[in-house]
Amino acid sequence: MTKLITTANIAGADDFYAELLAAHEGLTKAQSDALNARLILILANHIGDRAVLRDALAAAAGAGKEHR
Helix, strand or coil: CCCCCCCCCCCCHHHHHHHHHHHHCCCCHHHHHHHHHHHHHHHHHHHCCHHHHHHHHHHHHHHHHHCC
């Protein structure tokens, strides 16, 4: 089983962030939400490890509570 990586781990992270923003340019809120959902499912399928995905869900849910 692989452990969830929560530290910076993307080569060219700023470039990826710019690409992510560019993918959303010109989209409606509904289209942007749908793009995010498709991206999440594609990446979850690529990861494939249910334990890692559970940890990622928990980490994301916990991060959302900090900003309320």
